Amino acid sequence: MVAGVAWASCAAVCMGTATVLQALGARRAAAEEGAGGARGRGRTVVEVLRGWPFLAGAGLDTLGFAAQVVALRLVPLFLVEAAVAASLAVTAVGGTVVLGLRLRRAEWSAVAVVCLGLATLAVAAGRAGDGHGDTGLRVAVLVASVLVVAGGWMLGDRLRRGRAVVLGAAAGLSFGLTAIAVRLLPDATVPAVLAQPSAYAVVVSGLGGYLLLVQALQSGSVTAATAAMVVCETVWPGVFGVAWLGDSTRAGYGWLAVIGFVGCVGGGVALARFGEAGEDTEETGEDAGTAGQGVGEAGEGGARGGNSVP
Secondary structure, three states: OHHHHHHHHHHHHHHHHHHHHHHHHHHHHHHHHHHHOOOOHHHHHHHHHHOHHHHHHHHHHHHHHHHHHHHHOOOOHHHHHHHHHHHHHHHHHHHHHHOOOOOOHHHHHHHHHHHHHHHHHHHHEOOOOOOOOOHHHHHHHHHHHHHHHHHHHHHHHHOOOOHHHHHHHHHHHHHHHHHHHHHHOOOOOHHHHHOOHHHHHHHHHHHHHHHHHHHHHHHOOHHHHHHHHHHHHHHHHHHHHHHHOOOOEOOOOHHHHHHHHHHHHHHHHHOHHHHOOOOOHHHHOHHHHHHHHHHHHOOOOOOOHHHOOO
């Protein structure tokens, strides 16, 4: 349990810090473009991708995803997914130091709620269930991954209003399927794992969710897209883990786990505007919005930082 909590916390720190660094890279590229005159949007995107902040952020994304995978094998799904939501608190605090963003009093309160919620979950969580599901369940997760990605993409193309919310929700569902698919992987050799449908569900739902998230961030409000994603990627995988995989809380601590989980998810939703650390239009003006656009155009979803599969 201690090791699992440590790995989940490491994933949250890596993912949240990665978002800040990627936004920093986008801001620097946007500032250089403004200083040097119009050089074309494509040139700016290339500079974002080549800059050390973006590359460092991509590296942290990779480490964060790896830490999440390890944590998913050790502790219940609801604890790991709550830690992923907590990465927004890391982004918010890191943004105040690195990007000069300003947190309102309510947002500082949300950061505290997220931290307390995660600590409460760590105390209340029991052991991860031993269930790995049967072949039928693993195939069902793969089929669901394809349907969610394809359905989200088609709906996103047809909708004019609420597009960011729908795409954000679809991305969250996909990331939730990624976590479930990781849990369904058996403890076996690499060839045996590659023969499992859930291994391909990890790829489909992870990459598909990443692309959906990029589209969501480019389609409208970052806050709306990130809030929808946080809810959809945390709530139902946690319930699935308890109902289908045997995840549990410590005896008599179920009520405390529910409080901690709600705190993490609610705090994450309250901090949703930091899903793309470059967006801070109310506080820092147009420059931050330009930086957020740069990250989106660079193809880096930011909101999940590490929820984007490397």
